[in-house]
Amino acid sequence: VQFVESGGGLVQPGGSLRLSCAASGFTFIGYAMTWYRQAPGKERELVASISGGGGSTNYAGPVKGRFTISRDNAKNTVDLQMNSLKPEDTAVYYCHAVGRWYNYWGQGTQVTVSS
Numbered sequence: 001v002q003f004v005e006s007g008g009g010l011v012q013p014g015g016s017l018r019l020s021c022a023a024s025g026f027t028f029i030g031y032a033m034t035w036y037r038q039a040p041g042k043e044r045e046l047v048a049s050i051s052g053g054g055g056s057t058n059y060a061g062p063v064k065g066r067f068t069i070s071r072d073n074a075k076n077t078v079d080l081q082m083n084s085l086k087p088e089d090t091a092v093y094y095c096h097a098v099g100r101w102y103n104y105w106g107q108g109t110q111v112t113v114s115s
Helices: none
Strands: 003-005 010-011 017-024 032-038 043-051 056-060 067-072 077-082 091-100 104-105 109-113
Touching: 003 091, 017 091, 017 109, 032 067, 032 077, 043 067, 043 077, 056 067, 056 109
Parallel strands: 010 109
Antiparallel strands: 003 017, 017 077, 032 043, 032 091, 043 056, 067 077, 091 104, 091 109
8 A cells, every 4th residue: 555645845824735636556536535643742633534435424513615625536545635834724734544444544745834
């Protein structure tokens, strides 16, 4: 199993970033995909999730209306579009695959929102 995460970086408050996670080594469509984040000194928290077929999505309260999760099952990718970023969005963001018996984590990508 391998994840390649990209798109993180430094952005000013109010800006946008798009995270992408390319997965391989498992049956991608059989897994719900999620994005988690972990800020320094805080626990890892769920940001957004999307069902295997892509028809169902859920968002944490702090990001609802600003972030959008999407997936392309033909390319085995899941993206997180992040708009109107705030300093409190600063964290390491992790791609996570959730299956019936197994789950897999990406290595994380840093997002820093600062002026």
